[in-house]
Structures are given as structure tokens and as C-alpha cells.
Amino acid sequence: MSELLIEIKDLECNIDNQKILQGLNLKINKGEVHAIMGPNGSGKSTLSSVLAGNDNYEVTNGSINFLGEEISEMSPEERSWKGMFLAFQYPVEIPGVSNINFLRTALNERNKYFGIDSIPAKDFLKMVAEKSELVGLNNKLKNRSVNEGFSGGEKKRNEIFQMAMLDPKLSILDETDSGLDIDALKIVANGVNKLKSSENATVVITHYQRLLDYIVPDFVHVLHEGKIIKSGDKSLALELEKKGYDWLKTDENI
Amino acid sequence: MIIKDLNHNSLLKENSKLDLEALNLGSFPKRKEERWKYTPLRSLKKINFHNQFNFKIEHLNSLGIPKIEGLVIVLENGKFNSSLSNIIDLMDIELLFLNDGNIVNNSQEPSHKDYFTNLNFSFLTEKVVLKIKPNIVNNSQEPSHKDYFTNLNFSFLTEKVVLKIKPNVTINEPINFVNIISDDNCISNTQFNIDIYENSKLHIRQYFLGSSNSKDGFINHRNQVSLKSQSSLTIDKFQDLNQNFNFCNEFIDQEQESKFIMNTFSASGIILRNDVFNNVNGKNCHSELNGVFAPIEKQHFDNHTTINHFVADCKSFENYKGVIKESGVGVFNGKVIVHQDAQKIEAFQKNNNILLDDESKIYSKPELEIYADDVRCSHGSTTGRFDEEALFYLRSRGISVKKSLELMTLGFINEVIEKSNDSAYKEFVLKRLLKD
Numbered sequence: 001m002s003e004l005l006i007e008i009k010d011l012e013c014n015i016d017n018q019k020i021l022q023g024l025n026l027k028i029n030k031g032e033v034h035a036i037m038g039p040n041g042s043g044k045s046t047l048s049s050v051l052a053g054n055d056n057y058e059v060t061n062g063s064i065n066f067l068g069e070e071i072s073e074m075s076p077e078e079r080s081w082k083g084m085f086l087a088f089q090y091p092v093e094i095p096g097v098s099n100i101n102f103l104r105t106a107l108n109e110r111n112k113y114f115g116i117d118s119i120p121a122k123d124f125l126k127m128v129a130e131k132s133e134l135v136g137l138n139n140k141l142k143n144r145s146v147n148e149g150f151s152g153g154e155k156k157r158n159e160i161f162q163m164a165m166l167d168p169k170l171s172i173l174d175e176t177d178s179g180l181d182i183d184a185l186k187i188v189a190n191g192v193n194k195l196k197s198s199e200n201a202t203v204v205i206t207h208y209q210r211l212l213d214y215i216v217p218d219f220v221h222v223l224h225e226g227k228i229i230k231s232g233d234k235s236l237a238l239e240l241e242k243k244g245y246d247w248l249k250t251d252e253n254i
Numbered sequence: 255m256i257i258k259d260l261n262h263n264s265l266l267k268e269n270s271k272l273d274l275e276a277l278n279l280g281s282f283p284k285r286k287e288e289r290w291k292y293t294p295l296r297s298l299k300k301i302n303f304h305n306q307f308n309f310k311i312e313h314l315n316s317l318g319i320p321k322i323e324g325l326v327i328v329l330e331n332g333k334f335n336s337s338l339s340n341i342i343d344l345m346d347i348e349l350l351f352l353n354d355g356n357i358v359n360n361s362q363e364p365s366h367k368d369y370f371t372n373l374n375f376s377f378l379t380e381k382v383v384l385k386i387k388p389n390i391v392n393n394s395q396e397p398s399h400k401d402y403f404t405n406l407n408f409s410f411l412t413e414k415v416v417l418k419i420k421p422n423v424t425i426n427e428p429i430n431f432v433n434i435i436s437d438d439n440c441i442s443n444t445q446f447n448i449d450i451y452e453n454s455k456l457h458i459r460q461y462f463l464g465s466s467n468s469k470d471g472f473i474n475h476r477n478q479v480s481l482k483s484q485s486s487l488t489i490d491k492f493q494d495l496n497q498n499f500n501f502c503n504e505f506i507d508q509e510q511e512s513k514f515i516m517n518t519f520s521a522s523g524i525i526l527r528n529d530v531f532n533n534v535n536g537k538n539c540h541s542e543l544n545g546v547f548a549p550i551e552k553q554h555f556d557n558h559t560t561i562n563h564f565v566a567d568c569k570s571f572e573n574y575k576g577v578i579k580e581s582g583v584g585v586f587n588g589k590v591i592v593h594q595d596a597q598k599i600e601a602f603q604k605n606n607n608i609l610l611d612d613e614s615k616i617y618s619k620p621e622l623e624i625y626a627d628d629v630r631c632s633h634g635s636t637t638g639r640f641d642e643e644a645l646f647y648l649r650s651r652g653i654s655v656k657k658s659l660e661l662m663t664l665g666f667i668n669e670v671i672e673k674s675n676d677s678a679y680k681e682f683v684l685k686r687l688l689k690d
Contacts, residue, residue, distance in 0.1 A: 075649065075655075076646060080651055094647070096665025097661050097662065102648070105661060109652050166651065
């Protein structure tokens with residue numbers, strides 16, 4: 001019997017008084033991979049932002065239970081400490097802050113929260129070497145400012161590198177395939193697959209079926225107007241690729 | 255502003271009979287004057303200053319600065335404090351202290367062991383001090399000579415340190431000059447003259463410090479720097495005054511092919527004001543003024559700079575960063591003047607500021623005056639806030655708001671901090687600037 005990781009119930013949320021999520025329900029167990037698909041403007045990126053705790057979004061109803069705890073009022077940093085990770089669709093550039101310093105700070109802040117000593121420099125560097133290999137991140141990028149002057153592909157690899165370093169329980173990949181060529185896509189997907197375990201889960205948010213050839217989902221959900229209107233296995237993604245989203249809307253009488 | 259009890263110094267004794275107006279100090283700066291428009295001096299004006307020359311500090315480390323190695327010159331409350339200082343014998347450097355007619359001279363020149371030379375020096379000391387005044391009045395080219403605080407400094411001078419480095423000498427270890435205020439309401443008028451002779455190279459660290467338990471003290475300091483041809487000087491200047499004031503008037507004269515760099519780090523103080531006048535008088539010079547100022551809690555940090563390019567083929571660079579929060583106020587007014595016939599000048603000036611909240615303020619005024627026709631010059635100023643998206647990004651990786659802002663601040667000022675190549679010093683300065 002697999003263990004429940006996160007349960008989202010009747011989630012409603014606003015941005016600038018506009019309703020984006022309108023009663024979303026989703027359950028994810030440890031060890032699972034879920035894909036969330038849907039047309040533009042259906043609320044996919046909003047869902048990822050809300051889960052990560054972006055306070056531009058206001059949760060007006062419903063609950064998010066993560067590892068037995070209600071997190072909808074929790075700060076982004078605390079969610080991260082508890083094992084939430086969002087790989088950004090558009091990773092942010094932070095001038096003057098080196099990638100290495102950024103990650104060391106992140107790990108040490110989490111250690112501080114759990115009352116653990118800072119990670120020794122030697123262990124940290126060893127870990128960096130190991131984890132960056134996973135996504136073939138160029139050594140030079142590690143010492144450069146966070147995402148500054150990175151190509152689109154490098155930024156996405158850097159996201160997965162950070163994911164590897166933080167070893168989260170729930171990883172949400174927000175359109176990680178956008179801006180990636182086929183080779184980079186394979187490398188990124190390969191990295192994600194290697195990080196998969198029976199203890200964690202992955203949510204893949206994507207427009208296209210292509211990524212799901214490499215990161216194979218256990219469940220596929222279709223989001224439309226802030227609700228999940230259909231769920232299925234990976235064959236649903238193939239069907240969507242062929243038929244588009246319109247048949248679903250008529251099917252579900254929306 | 256009232257100054258009283260100025261009777262512990264022979265020079266002051268004469269002057270103490272006169273009131274400030276009679277000393278011809280000029281009128282006290284008002285905000286309607288352009289140079290003081292953004293820096294109100296009410297808080298300074300209301301203090302009744304004294305100068306008792308008390309020594310209160312027992313160890314330099316009680317001031318929160320890292321251990322300083324090598325030659326250390328310490329002034330406390332306007333007077334040379336020999337027990338805190340470390341006057342080691344550095345070959346090729348001549349060091350003179352001009353106070354109360356006493357002289358300390360560490361130079362190895364044989365003449366210093368000579369009784370009559372010493373007698374001569376001792377006698378000369380008073381002469382030098384007295385001679386300074388007419389020099390200033392005569393040198394009417396520079397606008398600051400009508401400046402109230404320069405006049406105050408010369409009239410009530412309590413200590414002057416003269417440091418000379420002989421020609422063709424490179425000294426890599428920094429020379430340290432520590433100027434402390436540790437007594438409430440104490441005024442300290444001090445001067446530091448630095449003469450770098452031909453083809454010599456020196457690095458100076460200046461610390462202006464206010465002890466954490468003193469308040470309303472005032473260091474009114476003057477740096478006078480002379481760089482002979484092909485010489486080089488770097489000054490790292492660190493200001494951490496706590497509840498005290500510090501004004502620095504700084505005059506730098508450069509001869510040809512000389513290089514001058516000054517990095518000013520302003521961490522705390524009620525009002526900090528730096529007036530830098532960099533006169534470039536010879537060709538192929540390099541002049542560089544950098545700074546980070548980080549006022550919080552109604553502190554007011556003001557950087558005024560003037561670079562005068564009198565001759566052709568020189569380069570100057572200015573880079574000041576303001577990080578302002580919790581009702582802090584920053585001022586940057588940089589002026590680059592390229593005089594007629596000063597062709598092929600490259601002058602770049604920039605000031606970038608971050609305001610961390612709605613209550614903080616920056617007045618930024620980059621100025622360029624160009625009277626030559628073949629130059630490359632630019633100046634610019636930016637003021638903004640930290641990117642909300644970047645803050646969310648860092649927080650989503652488990653970095654708290656406080657630490658995220660600290661990281662972004664570090665990223666913002668790093669470019670200037672990196673100018674210093676000593677990692678222990680860098681770390682210390684950063685810590686104080688970030689109020690960590």
C-alpha cells in the first residue's frame with residue numbers, strides 16, 4: 001500500500017481577484033509520477049506556483065495537505081524544508097550571487113531549520129560534483145551567477161541540478177521541456193528519472209506528450225478552467241496529442 | 255555648534271580664545287547651498303562639543319575589527335594613542351606626528367639620531383603646523399577651501415600624521431590608520447598627509463570607528479594625498495561610527511602616470527559625509543573611486559566626489575553602490591570635470607542604488623562637465639528594488655527572506671567589495687555592511 005504524499009482538496013485560488021483554480025482535487029502517493037496537461041490558461045502554472053507558496057496567489061478555499069500537514073498558509077522556504085520543490089518554467093537570474101554560494105546557503109538554511117550543523121565544505125563540493133554530473137552541468141556554470149547568461153537549456157539543467165542537491169519529496173516540473181532541444185530534453189529527463197525513488201513523487205506539467213516519452217507518468221490529468229476534468233494513464237496523453245483538447249470539453253459537457 | 259574646553263593643546267589654546275565667527279570659518283552650511291542640499295546638519299549643529307583627549311579604548315578588538323597586522327597608527331578622540339598603535343620600523347617610510355610639538359619619527363635616516371636634527375625637527379613641527387594655514391588660504395583654486403568643515407579642521411587641528419614613502423619602493427603590506435571616537439560629544443579634527451614619491455607603491459587601510467557606547471562624537475578629518483609620477487596608492491576606507499559623526503575632506507593630487515584607487519565602505523554613523531577632490535594634473539593617470547554605503551534607521555550617508563581632469567590621456571572610474579533600508583538616507587553627487595585641452599579622457603561614473611523599503615531615500619546626482627571635444631565619458635544612476643520574482647525563487651529553495659535579501663544585497667555590492675583582494679578584510683567589511 002503506497003503512502004499518501006500530498007492531497008489537494010477543492011482548491012480555489014485568485015490572482016488580482018480573478019479566479020484561476022476552481023475546486024481542484026488531486027492525490028499523489030509516494031513513488032508516483034503524475035503528468036498535468038491542459039490548454040493555455042487552464043491554470044497549470046498557477047497550480048505549481050500555489051503549491052510552492054508564491055504569495056501573489058491567494059488561496060480562497062480548499063486545502064493542501066502535504067505529508068500530513070496543512071501547508072496553504074506556509075511560507076515558500078518552510079515548504080522547501082519539508083520537501084517541496086518547483087522547477088521553474090522561467091528560472092530567475094540573480095546577478096552577483098554564485099550558483100555554488102546559493103546552493104550552499106539553501107542547504108545550510110534547511111540544516112539550520114532541522115537543527116543540523118552546516119555541511120562541511122569538502123562534503124558539499126563532493127556532492128556538487130556528483131549531482132552536476134547527473135545533468136552534465138558544465139563546471140564553469142557552477143561558479144557563475146545564478147542563471148545569469150545561461151542558455152535556455154542550461155537554465156533547465158540547473159533546475160534539475162538544484163533538485164538533485166535538495167533531494168525533495170515532491171518535485172513539480174513546470175514546463176521543463178519548453179525551450180529544450182531533443183538532446184537536452186533527454187539529458188534532463190534522464191536526470192529526473194535517476195532521482196525517482198519509492199520515497200518521492202514527481203509532477204510533470206507540460207503542453208506536449210513528447211516529454212512523457214522520456215519521463216513516463218503513472219497518471220495523466222487534464223486541467224481545464226481550474227479543474228481536473230479527466231484523469232487516466234499514459235495513453236490519455238497520446239490520445240490528447242492526436243485529438244487535442246476540444247473533444248474532452250464536449251465530452252465533459254463544458 | 256559650540257566648541258568648548260579647547261585648552262589641552264598648544265595650538266588650540268591660542269585659538270580657543272576666539273569664537274568661531276572670528277576665526278573666519280565661513281557660514282555654517284545651509285540646505286539652500288547646492289553642496290548641502292540633501293544633507294541637513296541639524297543633528298550636528300545642536301551638539302555642544304568638547305575635546306578632553308581622553309583615552310578610553312584598551313584594545314582595538316573591542317571595536318569589533320579583525321586583528322590588524324603591521325604598522326598601525328591609532329588616533330583616539332583626536333590624539334595619537336601610542337599604546338594602541340604599533341609603530342614598527344618600516345624602511346623607506348617616514349612618519350611624522352605633529353601634535354603638541356612632539357615628534358615621532360621612525361625613519362632610518364642617520365640624521366634622526368642626531369641631536370641637532372631632532373631639535374630641528376621638533377622646532378620645525380610647530381612651524382609646519384603653522385605654515386599650513388597660509389597654504390590653504392592661498393590655494394584659492396579649489397572650491398572646498400571656503401568650506402566650513404575644512405576651516406574648522408585647520409583651525410582646531412589636534413593631530414596631524416604625515417606619511418612619506420621614498421621613491422622606487424613597493425610596500426605590499428597595508429599600512430593601517432585607525433581614527434576612533436570613544437567619548438560623548440567629543441570633536442576630533444585630524445589630518446593625514448600621504449606623500450608617495452616617484453615610482454613607489456603603497457596600500458593604506460583607514461578605519462574610522464565610533465565605539466558602540468559613545469554618542470554624538472564627531473571626527474572631522476582631512477586626507478591630503480600627493481602622488482608623484484608613476485606612483486600608486488590604494489586606500490581602503492571603512493567607516494563604522496555607530497552613534498557618532500564622521501566627515502572626511504579628501505584631496506588627491508596626481509602627477510603623470512600615477513594610479514590612485516579609493517574604496518569607501520560606509521557601514522554606520524549618524525551622518526557620514528565624504529568629499530573627495532581628485533585632481534589629475536599629469537598625463538596617463540588612472541583614478542578610481544568606488545564605494546558601498548548602507549545606511550539604516552535614519553542614518554544619513556553622503557558621498558560627494560569631484561574628479562578634475564586637467565590634462566589629456568587619463569582614465570577615471572567611479573562606481574558607488576547604495577543599499578538603503580529602514581528610513582536610511584543616501585546621497586551620491588559625483589562630478590567629473592574634463593577641462594579644456596584635456597583630450598582623450600575616458601571617464602566612467604556610475605551609481606546604483608537599492609531601496610529595501612518605502613521609507614528609505616536616495617538622492618543621486620551624477621554630473622559631467624566636458625570642455626574638451628575628444629573624450630569618452632559616461633555617467634549614470636539607477637535606483638530600484640529587489641526583484642520579487644528573484645526573492646520567491648530563493649525562498650522556494652529554502653532560503654529565508656532575511657537571508658535571501660542578504661544574498662541579493664551581496665550580489666549587488668560584490669562588484670565593489672571584490673576590489674579588495676584580502677579575503678579576511680572583505681569578509682569583515684561585508685559583515686558590517688550587511689549588519690550581520
